[in-house]
Amino acid sequence: MEKRVTFKGWFLxxxxxxxxxxxxxxxxxxxxxxxxxxxxxxxxxxxxxSQFVGLGNFEYLLGNSYYRASFxxxxxxxxxxxxxxxxxxxxxxxxxxxxxxxxGTYRTLLIWPYAVAPAIAGVLWLFMFNTRVGVVAWxxxxxxxxxxxxxxxxxxMGLVVVASxxxxxxxxxxxxxxxxxxxxxxxxxxxxxxxxxxxxxxxxIVWPLLSPxxxxxxxVNIVYAFFETFGVIHTITAGGPQQATTILVYKVFSxxxxxxxxxxxxxxxxxxxxxxxxxxxxxxxxxxxxVHY
Amino acid sequence: xxxxxxxALLAGAVIGIVSPAAAQTEIQWWHxxxxxxxxxxxxxxxxxxxxxxxxxxxxxxxxxxxxxxxxGIAAFRAGEQPHILQVFEVGTATMMAAKGAVKxxxxxxxxxxxxxxxxxxxxxxxxxYTTTDGQxxxxxxxxSTPVLYVNRDAFTxxxxxxxxxxxxxxxxxxxxDGLKAGGSxxxxxxxxxxxxxxxxxxxxxxxxxxxxxxxxxxxxTELTFNGPVQVQHIQAMGDWAxxxxxxxxxxRNEGGANFxxxxxxxxxxxxxxxxxxxxxxxxxxDIRPLPYWDGVEGAPQNTIIGGASLWVMAGKPxxxxxxxxxxxxxxxxxxxxxxxxxxxxxxxITLAAAEKTKADGFYDANPGxxxxxxxMTAKAPTxxxxxxRIGSFDQIRTVIDEELEAVWAGDKDAQAALDxxxxxxxxxxxxxxxxxx
Numbered sequence: 209m210e211k212r213v214t215f216k217g218w219f220l221x222x223x224x225x226x227x228x229x230x231x232x233x234x235x236x237x238x239x240x241x242x243x244x245x246x247x248x249x250x251x252x253x254x255x256x257x258s259q260f261v262g263l264g265n266f267e268y269l270l271g272n273s274y275y276r277a278s279f280x281x282x283x284x285x286x287x288x289x290x291x292x293x294x295x296x297x298x299x300x301x302x303x304x305x306x307x308x309x310x311x312g313t314y315r316t317l318l319i320w321p322y323a324v325a326p327a328i329a330g331v332l333w334l335f336m337f338n339t340r341v342g343v344v345a346w347x348x349x350x351x352x353x354x355x356x357x358x359x360x361x362x363x364x365m366g367l368v369v370v371a372s373x374x375x376x377x378x379x380x381x382x383x384x385x386x387x388x389x390x391x392x393x394x395x396x397x398x399x400x401x402x403x404x405x406x407x408x409x410x411x412x413i414v415w416p417l418l419s420p421x422x423x424x425x426x427x428v429n430i431v432y433a434f435f436e437t438f439g440v441i442h443t444i445t446a447g448g449p450q451q452a453t454t455i456l457v458y459k460v461f462s463x464x465x466x467x468x469x470x471x472x473x474x475x476x477x478x479x480x481x482x483x484x485x486x487x488x489x490x491x492x493x494x495x496x497x498x499v500h501y
Numbered sequence: 502x503x504x505x506x507x508x509a510l511l512a513g514a515v516i517g518i519v520s521p522a523a524a525q526t527e528i529q530w531w532h533x534x535x536x537x538x539x540x541x542x543x544x545x546x547x548x549x550x551x552x553x554x555x556x557x558x559x560x561x562x563x564x565x566x567x568x569x570x571x572x573g574i575a576a577f578r579a580g581e582q583p584h585i586l587q588v589f590e591v592g593t594a595t596m597m598a599a600k601g602a603v604k605x606x607x608x609x610x611x612x613x614x615x616x617x618x619x620x621x622x623x624x625x626x627x628x629x630y631t632t633t634d635g636q637x638x639x640x641x642x643x644x645s646t647p648v649l650y651v652n653r654d655a656f657t658x659x660x661x662x663x664x665x666x667x668x669x670x671x672x673x674x675x676x677x678d679g680l681k682a683g684g685s686x687x688x689x690x691x692x693x694x695x696x697x698x699x700x701x702x703x704x705x706x707x708x709x710x711x712x713x714x715x716x717x718x719x720x721x722t723e724l725t726f727n728g729p730v731q732v733q734h735i736q737a738m739g740d741w742a743x744x745x746x747x748x749x750x751x752x753r754n755e756g757g758a759n760f761x762x763x764x765x766x767x768x769x770x771x772x773x774x775x776x777x778x779x780x781x782x783x784x785x786x787d788i789r790p791l792p793y794w795d796g797v798e799g800a801p802q803n804t805i806i807g808g809a810s811l812w813v814m815a816g817k818p819x820x821x822x823x824x825x826x827x828x829x830x831x832x833x834x835x836x837x838x839x840x841x842x843x844x845x846x847x848x849x850i851t852l853a854a855a856e857k858t859k860a861d862g863f864y865d866a867n868p869g870x871x872x873x874x875x876x877m878t879a880k881a882p883t884x885x886x887x888x889x890r891i892g893s894f895d896q897i898r899t900v901i902d903e904e905l906e907a908v909w910a911g912d913k914d915a916q917a918a919l920d921x922x923x924x925x926x927x928x929x930x931x932x933x934x935x936x937x938x
Contacts (some may be wrong), residue, residue, distance in 0.1 A: 250936045253595060254602040255578045340750065340759055358751050359910045448752065449906040465571055467896035468595060469932060
């Protein structure tokens with residue numbers, strides 16, 4: 209049953225909604241509208257002149273096979289980041305939830321990486337995996353594996369996924385742990401008395417009861433993988449080798465700020481906006497049905 | 502600025518009148534130098550400010566080259582542009598096309614009435630920033646050119662004569678065989694692969710990088726670096742990469758760490774890398790001219806520059822430009838230039854600075870440092886070796902990086918990779934042409 213609050217008249221509800229409406233308008237609708245407007249022009253970098261090209265920028269982009277390939281790269285990258293960061297976080301949260309002694313320390317340590325800015329995280333991982341001086345790369349070499357993410361696209365992708373997921377695990381861990389602790393112990397104990405093993409309890413009780421948290425994290429993590437991983441990619445691979453780690457948002461940056469091609473960059477932002485909105489709608493329409501609140 | 506304003510007000514209040522003659526005009530300079538280079542730059546500014554009383558130059562670092570250019574552009578759009586902006590060589594076409602946003606240096610100098618002789622500058626340096634009809638658009642500031650660094654100890658360790666002739670790529674190929682056989686894990690590495698192994702390679706062998714005099718003669722230029730000379734070179738490098746003789750370390754100058762650490766025997770890098778190698782290398786090294794392919798007609802021609810120049814932005818009061826001109830004049834003076842050249846490894850931009858450095862005995866004390874200058878000035882530049890002026894150049898370099906990585910990884914042969922780079926680059930050039938029509 210949904211709760212409904214009814215107001216008499218329009219004035220008060222409008223007033224209450226106003227602050228949020230203003231914030232959305234100033235920080236979202238206005239810039240998004242600008243991006244849509246700019247995507248129909250080819251301007252020169254200095255803003256001295258500008259030509260209207262209609263959908264020309266979109267035609268140019270979608271006709272470019274390298275741009276289309278970037279969709280596949282983005283799909284692989286965001287799926288991996290989401291799965292890795294949520295999977296590991298859930299595993300750690302399950303362990304932390306069962307811990308009795310020292311859980312405070314354990315939790316605090318797990319949350320630390322979240323405080324590290326993406327670009328710094330990128331540099332840290334880059335140092336460890338540097339093909340010539342990296343500690344991890346050196347140990348891999350001792351084991352007979354020649355690590356070279358500078359030329360090997362798969363390794364480069366692996367590295368940016370790990371670096372992007374690392375800080376995110378902390379964030380997800382917090383939510384999963386809170387979700388787990390909100391599940392009444394009595395339900396789990398009852399199941400245990402009935403003879404359900406850990407895995408059965410997890411599958412039939414914990415997972416369904418955790419689903420609102422999981423759903424929320426799924427949406428948030430996909431948005432993260434799409435937009436906020438830019439710093440990691442910029443510091444570790446700059447989109448390379450070849451185009452192995454050029455995700456959509458990185459291309460927006462490189463075309464706009466390296467290439468000074470603001471028309472193409474704006475058009476790409478619009479495409480990105482559409483893709484992420486579509487993904488979120490799909491999630492709410494289809495995935496949310498399986499969520500138990 | 503605020504403080505000075507307040508100070509002026511205060512002074513005005515005390516005396517009862519604000520004398521305009523007492524006020525110094527402030528000249529803003531945005532640059533991309535940090536660390537040692539930033540210190541040397543600040544010293545130049547300090548010296549200029551101390552040398553006269555009419556103008557105060559204020560230098561601000563705005564990040565790396567790309568970021569400084571972006572900051573300048575964004576500031577122009579907001580009407581807050583600096584007087585002088587340091588722009589890297591690949592941004593030259595972008596700045597040139599921005600008529601109305603920049604004030605050409607020749608114009609600034611002419612209006613100031615200060616003595617200005619374009620012929621005092623090294624032809625190969627100023628050519629990069631000069632129109633086809635000889636007018637200097639921006640002032641060369643820091644310019645370098647690629648040379649070959651040799652780790653002599655690595656040659657000895659591999660049983661090779663460190664004095665062997667490395668002037669041609671054929672000889673370098675033989676040296677790489679010997680180094681590999683002698684157990685070297687990194688016979689050759691490079692920095693800035695597009696700049697050295699395509700842009701300079703083309704100029705050095707007198708073949709075009711792009712049509713229309715490498716873009717100097719028009720925005721409708723098309724890339725042509727997929728010719729036989731370039732393909733032969735990239736294929737050779739690709740073969741060396743496959744055999745572990747050429748080690749690829751990244752798109753920028755990552756390889757410098759490997760060379761300075763003593764791992765790599767040969768390193769193609771900017772002449773401006775000299776200071777770093779000299780201070781860090783724990784081995785005997787020397788500098789050689791960039792190798793060329795024996796048998797290519799006209800080779801070696803001259804190499805071209807990298808680095809940055811100073812652009813004067815439009816939209817400032819006429820009085821300010823007098824100060825800008827005075828400062829640019831100061832920067833070009835032989836003493837300032839010679840010190841800059843000797844401290845950084847950048848080229849002396851004026852002939853007088855080169856002469857002074859020679860007279861100071863610097864070249865005798867630091868053998869190899871004269872090679873870059875000689876390599877650039879050995880022959881009069883041709884339309885293929887004046888420089889490269891194409892739009893979206895930063896992005897085209899990324900495209901080239903991507904395609905070259907396909908060759909080093911063995912995914913493509915040189916011809917296919919360069920054909921693809923040319924096609925993709927041309928698409929970017931057409932967009933640039935459209936944006937600046």
